[in-house]
Amino acid sequence: MRQFIQGIAENSHYQATHLLHILRQIQSHYHYIPEAAIEQLSGLLNIPRTQIISVVEFYSFFHLAPRGQYELLISDSITDHMLGKKDMLDYLTKTLGVAVGELRDDGLVSLDNTSCTGMCDQGPAGLVNGYALTRLDRSSIDKIAELINQQKPLNEWPIELFQVDDNIYKSGLLLNQQIEQGAALRSTFKRGIKETLKEIDNSGLRGRGGAGFKTAIKWQFCSEEQQTERYVVCNADEGEPGTFKDRVLLNSYADQVLEGMAVCATIIGAKQGFLYLRGEYLHLHDKLQSVLDRRRQNGLLGSNILGSGLDFDIEICLGAGAYICGEESALIESLEGKAGIPRNRPPYPVTQGYLGKPTVVNNVETFLAAASIAINGGDWFANIGTEKSKGTKILSISGDCARPGTYEYPFGVTVQTILNGCGAVDVQGIQVGGPSGVFISNQEFDRKLAFEDLATGGSFIIFNSSRNILDAVHNFTHFFAHESCGFCTPCRVGTSLLKKQIDKIVEGHGSAGDVVALEELCQLVKSYSHCGLGQTAANPILTTLERYPDLYQSRLKEISFEPGFDLDGALETARRMANRYDTGAHLSQTESEHE
Amino acid sequence: MSKTITLDGKIIPFEDGQTIMDAAMAAGVYIPHLCHQPEFTPHGSCKLCTVKVNGRNCSACTFPAMDGQDVLSETEELINDRKKITQMLFVEGNHLCPGCEKTGNCQLQAVAYHLNMLDNHFPLFYPNREVDASHADVMIDQSRCILCTLCVRASQQKDGKDVFAVSGRGINKHLIVNAQSGLLKDTDLEATDHAAHICPTGAILIKRTGYRVPIGERIYDHKEIDQVSLETEHVKHGE
Numbered sequence: 100m101r102q103f104i105q106g107i108a109e110n111s112h113y114q115a116t117h118l119l120h121i122l123r124q125i126q127s128h129y130h131y132i133p134e135a136a137i138e139q140l141s142g143l144l145n146i147p148r149t150q151i152i153s154v155v156e157f158y159s160f161f162h163l164a165p166r167g168q169y170e171l172l173i174s175d176s177i178t179d180h181m182l183g184k185k186d187m188l189d190y191l192t193k194t195l196g197v198a199v200g201e202l203r204d205d206g207l208v209s210l211d212n213t214s215c216t217g218m219c220d221q222g223p224a225g226l227v228n229g230y231a232l233t234r235l236d237r238s239s240i241d242k243i244a245e246l247i248n249q250q251k252p253l254n255e256w257p258i259e260l261f262q263v264d265d266n267i268y269k270s271g272l273l274l275n276q277q278i279e280q281g282a283a284l285r286s287t288f289k290r291g292i293k294e295t296l297k298e299i300d301n302s303g304l305r306g307r308g309g310a311g312f313k314t315a316i317k318w319q320f321c322s323e324e325q326q327t328e329r330y331v332v333c334n335a336d337e338g339e340p341g342t343f344k345d346r347v348l349l350n351s352y353a354d355q356v357l358e359g360m361a362v363c364a365t366i367i368g369a370k371q372g373f374l375y376l377r378g379e380y381l382h383l384h385d386k387l388q389s390v391l392d393r394r395r396q397n398g399l400l401g402s403n404i405l406g407s408g409l410d411f412d413i414e415i416c417l418g419a420g421a422y423i424c425g426e427e428s429a430l431i432e433s434l435e436g437k438a439g440i441p442r443n444r445p446p447y448p449v450t451q452g453y454l455g456k457p458t459v460v461n462n463v464e465t466f467l468a469a470a471s472i473a474i475n476g477g478d479w480f481a482n483i484g485t486e487k488s489k490g491t492k493i494l495s496i497s498g499d500c501a502r503p504g505t506y507e508y509p510f511g512v513t514v515q516t517i518l519n520g521c522g523a524v525d526v527q528g529i530q531v532g533g534p535s536g537v538f539i540s541n542q543e544f545d546r547k548l549a550f551e552d553l554a555t556g557g558s559f560i561i562f563n564s565s566r567n568i569l570d571a572v573h574n575f576t577h578f579f580a581h582e583s584c585g586f587c588t589p590c591r592v593g594t595s596l597l598k599k600q601i602d603k604i605v606e607g608h609g610s611a612g613d614v615v616a617l618e619e620l621c622q623l624v625k626s627y628s629h630c631g632l633g634q635t636a637a638n639p640i641l642t643t644l645e646r647y648p649d650l651y652q653s654r655l656k657e658i659s660f661e662p663g664f665d666l667d668g669a670l671e672t673a674r675r676m677a678n679r680y681d682t683g684a685h686l687s688q689t690e691s692e693h694e
Numbered sequence: 695m696s697k698t699i700t701l702d703g704k705i706i707p708f709e710d711g712q713t714i715m716d717a718a719m720a721a722g723v724y725i726p727h728l729c730h731q732p733e734f735t736p737h738g739s740c741k742l743c744t745v746k747v748n749g750r751n752c753s754a755c756t757f758p759a760m761d762g763q764d765v766l767s768e769t770e771e772l773i774n775d776r777k778k779i780t781q782m783l784f785v786e787g788n789h790l791c792p793g794c795e796k797t798g799n800c801q802l803q804a805v806a807y808h809l810n811m812l813d814n815h816f817p818l819f820y821p822n823r824e825v826d827a828s829h830a831d832v833m834i835d836q837s838r839c840i841l842c843t844l845c846v847r848a849s850q851q852k853d854g855k856d857v858f859a860v861s862g863r864g865i866n867k868h869l870i871v872n873a874q875s876g877l878l879k880d881t882d883l884e885a886t887d888h889a890a891h892i893c894p895t896g897a898i899l900i901k902r903t904g905y906r907v908p909i910g911e912r913i914y915d916h917k918e919i920d921q922v923s924l925e926t927e928h929v930k931h932g933e
């Protein structure tokens with residue numbers, strides 16, 4: 100082991116900023132992070148062991164205790180559930196002989212749930228040793244179980260198990276034309292750097308991650324900073340459940356995304372860029388690496404790009420299972436090899452980002468659009484869309500519709516148009532923008548997708564009338580509690596309290612005051628949390644409570660109060676100790692249960 | 695002319711580089727806080743010091759004071775919500791004041807009294823957390839840890855060591871110590887370290903000193919935390 104660890108540390112030049120990369124290799128080799136590895140790394144990287152442990156314990160894909168040689172993770176997005184996850188998982192546990200959250204006795208396979216893996220249009224999905232599995236069903240599970248029991252290496256597994264489709268059903272301004280390699284950079288050099296920033300400004304392009312900050316202003320702020328060492332970061336930590344369009348862009352439009360990063364680097368004066376790829380998209384890593392290599396060979400990356408005298412290169416950094424790293428300052432912490440805990444702001448990343456240097460962080464789609472704008476000019480983009488939301492938006496559509504997949508629509512498109520386009524009928528409601536967004540009812544289909552009405556990072560999950568909306572709320576609320584980084588009190592404790600409270604109501608233990616208490620708690624978490632995660636964690640409850648108050652009320656018992664815990668369950672230890680299991684040794688939860 | 699902010703209608707001066715908390719304390723105004731101590735880099739995690747700055751919630755301990763800011767702190771809404779955040783800290787751990795050696799010297803308890811907290815409001819978590827009594831002179835009771843990271847910062851910034859860290863994610867966050875065994879006895883912590891004395895609650899205690907100061911004569915038995923904070927923390931800040 101010593102030699103192995105020494106080797107990977109050396110390959111990372113003993114840089115603590117590469118800690119995630121190093122730990123990924125150790126986890127993949129040993130299927131956990133052994134204590135001895137932590138000790139050795141602490142010496143090699145010259146960082147305290149506590150720093151390594153805190154990183155291991157922060158990311159879902161690292162473990163201090165052994166996992167199986169085949170680590171199976173099953174996506175827990177609501178869309179996976181809608182596609183029959185529960186039955187599939189039951190069958191999987193039976194076939195493999197391992198329970199969820201456990202390691203099989205022979206150490207060969209472990210099974211667990213994981214947050215949305217971004218395969219919502221082709222679920223139920225999962226990961227095996229980090230590689231995406233799609234469309235899991237009984238026949239593929241039989242195959243997987245056999246392969247595992249035969250201990251077949253992953254590269255000998257049939258490729259159809261790993262088949263990931265783009266499913267692009269509607270292209271617009273951006274997806275219609277693949278730009279010619281280097282065209283955006285050539286246009287930028289020809290037009291001039293300042294002039295190109297002007298075009299991006301004219302285009303009205305706003306950040307596509309959801310927050311909608313004007314891209315040109317961000318780039319300009321960064322370029323005006325005193326420190327000359329600056330960075331470009333592409334946020335490909337697409338973790339919002341129901342979103343997968345960045346996966347499609349990186350699979351089929353990678354050149355254009357990387358070129359957008361290079362245009363940004365030219366404008367802000369950065370020499371180094373990072374593509375922060377969520378760990379769930381490991382399957383894209385080698386392909387992206389080869390695109391980078393090709394671009395280097397073609398003089399589009401590296402030193403003296405296209406003979407311009409400018410140097411810029413891009414490194415891919417993989418995440419390790421943490422939704423919070425989609426928040427830009429948490430992402431930067433993660434890039435630095437730390438736990439993804441959002442920073443205090445100000446200072447903002449444009450002034451103090453990666454290693455304290457000015458940094459632009461933008462979404463995959465933003466860079467894609469910027470590259471096209473650099474070629475076609477600002478007006479080309481601004482002529483489409485609405486007044487405050489220029490251009491198009493690429494959507495990830497999933498849930499109850501005939502054609503789940505990727506769609507590009509001009510901003511300002513109505514919800515009804517989108518529903519017609521993807522073949523959705525009998526729609527009850529839609530989760531727009533993912534769990535952190537808003538749930539809209541079927542009374543709101545004339546609303547428009549735009550920053551001035553329904554803002555979205557791209558997630559669009561459709562629920563037909565057969566669905567129970569509270570199932571979705573339950574799933575989303577558990578998701579946020581699982582993904583809270585735990586830094587601040589309102590989110591760390593609040594998301595867990597929300598989970599307890601929604602469970603109580605959904606399971607039918609709620610009483611009159613519980614919905615009021617729930618709403619009060621929602622406001623507290625929303626108003627006082629440190630970052631966007633906590634500030635939006637209550638949205639699934641708040642937006643459905645506003646639209647379907649009766650849904651919540653109908654789950655309540657007609658008593659004034661019910662304890663938040665299981666009275667009878669709490670007596671179990673006492674019963675065991677007294678060896679008493681008669682009726683007298685049981686307590687009913689409420690008076691009404693006596694009848 | 696010096697720069698000023700308005701805090702609850704009162705105009706107070708500040709110097710460049712000061713946070714709202716710094717400016718408030720210098721002006722003799724207490725803003726409740728637990729994870730903040732002026733000697734250490736502000737952390738901004740407990741959120742008790744949340745104030746409304748020009749209508750937006752900000753942590754006073756990390757947010758820079760800027761000329762003309764309109765800051766609200768002692769509003770009914772903020773006081774009430776600070777109480778609820780304190781209640782969250784209580785239910786998250788196992789805080790049983792009557793049986794805790796820190797009672798009367800505990801900032802969590804004192805803040806709770808200051809905010810007129812009379813119950814837990816939220817359901818208790820009853821987490822299963824461990825005691826580390828391995829060290830000859832210092833013990834850790836994880837049940838009382840509120841993850842303020844003051845011990846982490848004190849060890850790094852004052853003691854020049856790296857004894858403590860916070861690990862884990864979400865509700866599973868917990869304090870760890872820098873030893874291969876994971877035990878306090880195998881760290882280089884000494885009872886004289888600043889980090890061993892900084893804990894605002896009873897999570898880190900010095901052994902064999904329990905109840906030397908009798909109940910009734912403790913820090914918060916006769917003074918409220920606002921007064922104590924302004925008397926002790928502001929002086930330190932000026933050093």
